[in-house]
Amino acid sequence: MNKASLTQDVPPDRVEAMEKIIERPKPVKVMILGGVDTGKTTLTVYLANALVEQGLKVAIIDSDVGQKGILPPATISLALAEAPFSSLGELSPLKHYFVGTVTPNQHFAEMVVGVTRLARLAQEVADVVLIDTTGLVHGPGVELKRMKIEAVGPDIVLALDREGELAPILKPFEGKLDVVKLQVSDKARSYSRGERRDMRREKWRAYFRGVRPITLDLSKFVITGTSLFQGRPLSEEEKGLLEGIFKWLILHGRKVGGRYFIVKADVGEGPRSVDRNVLRYIDFDRLSNILLGLIDEDGFCLGLGILKLLNFGDMKAEILTPLDDGELARVKEIRFGRMRVREDGEELGLLDRDAL
Structure with missing residues (x-):
């Protein structure tokens, strides 16, 4: 089971974000930020498909260690989107970086190093690098996202900002980064801890089969x-x-x-x-x-x-x-x-x- 799949019901601001990416000199690195259940992966899937249709080479870095689309969990994964797809689970991974847990707490170094190394590799083989991140955006998550942004140096940050919760992350980069704020869709579904655990169980089972x-x-x-x-x-x-x-x-x-x-x-x-x-x-x-x-x-x-x-x-x-x-x-x-x-x-x- 994957949380996100391709949808044709696309808000206008997503289309504008896609056009902004197309206009930028290549390669372009795009980091997607948002809290839990704000639609980050759905946005990633939409953008990847839309950009592939434009003839661009697209790399996806799945760094949501707890709710991975690209197996296995507890890793950060890089995959290339070379044809239309419906969910991240359909993609074949090119590289993984081992984090060793399904929560980024206490593992900031692995999270930052993994995303940075894979982003460097991705921009050598793709026109657009989409970086899907975890939903940890409060407390220590603010520092984690700051360090990721500083280390990776994204050209564009797409911010699914629910009620201003990303402000502490984005404030240090005002005037320095191209930040595009997007509305959180009212169709974004919330998942309980139990549902998330059940989804991980299914993915662990699939990987270790x-x-x-x-x-x-x-x-x-x-x-x-x-x-x-x-x-x-x-x-x-x-x-x-x-x-x-x-x-x-x-x-x-x-x-x-x-x-x-x-x-x-x-x-x-x-x-x-x-x-x-x-x-x-x-x-x-x-x-x-x-x-x-x-x-x-x-x-x-x-x-x-x-x-x-x-x-x-x-x-x-x-x-x-x-x-x-x-x-x-x-x-x-x-x-x-x-x-x-x-x-x-x-x-x-x-x-x-x-x-x-």
């Missing part, structure tokens, strides 16, 4: 997105001391800088008040079903995997992935995400940025 189990030798890959393998291993003395104090079975431990990072299982009742400036820990069972990005030599995401078992002693990981052998041969890096999801699409929760 046909996954297969594989075993990876982690020593052959660069491991990023986690402190699990940074620093030095615990000494036996350190391990024994921590196990005795906290009544843990320590399955893996490192000293990273001045802090200990522990993977543990509880074996008894012990003190649970921990100074996180000295010690961080995660329960071993919370490592299962963590989302992984399978990354190529250029830092782009070839596809996703789900971690099922991590054997620290042998440095082996059992994962599920839809990638074939040819794609897996191109993987140079394993990047840990910050959410847990099953292959049937059920989301098991988000992890804090510093959890790993």
Whole structure:
């Protein structure tokens, strides 16, 4: 299920925006801003089709990590629109950038870097680059959008401004950017959190359909997105001391800088008040079903995997992935995400940025 599809009922200001894009020297980068359920993706689909009909090469960057049209979720994706289409889900992705979660909170760096890198790539192959963004436009979302605009440098910003809610984002760019404000259609539908979760479940299920189990030798890959393998291993003395104090079975431990990072299982009742400036820990069972990005030599995401078992002693990981052998041969890096999801699409929760 996709939230947006092509419509023929087009308000006049959308047509004017399309004509403005056509008039600009190419390549032209267009960033689409708006809160939740303001019709950003519907606008993207309309513009892409209208521009393709004009004979232009159109690239679409889908950065709405939680409500992705171009699969999979938890990534930022680039696709080329070379023929008419009805929804983003029909497009074949050209590149992905791994974010590792379905919410941009705590992941501003990945969001900005991903959109910026894909925009650079897109303008090399397209006349028009359309950038569809998340609906996070309040609180920290203001800073996220500001950083995206500064990093990408769009030629045009299309602002679906509902009751002036985009003013804090747009104000710093007054007189500097070509901002086109558009009315939010009264036909724009609102979706509940439950509906959004159900839509993601369907998309996860579609992406992971046909996954297969594989075993990876982690020593052959660069491991990023986690402190699990940074620093030095615990000494036996350190391990024994921590196990005795906290009544843990320590399955893996490192000293990273001045802090200990522990993977543990509880074996008894012990003190649970921990100074996180000295010690961080995660329960071993919370490592299962963590989302992984399978990354190529250029830092782009070839596809996703789900971690099922991590054997620290042998440095082996059992994962599920839809990638074939040819794609897996191109993987140079394993990047840990910050959410847990099953292959049937059920989301098991988000992890804090510093959890790993």
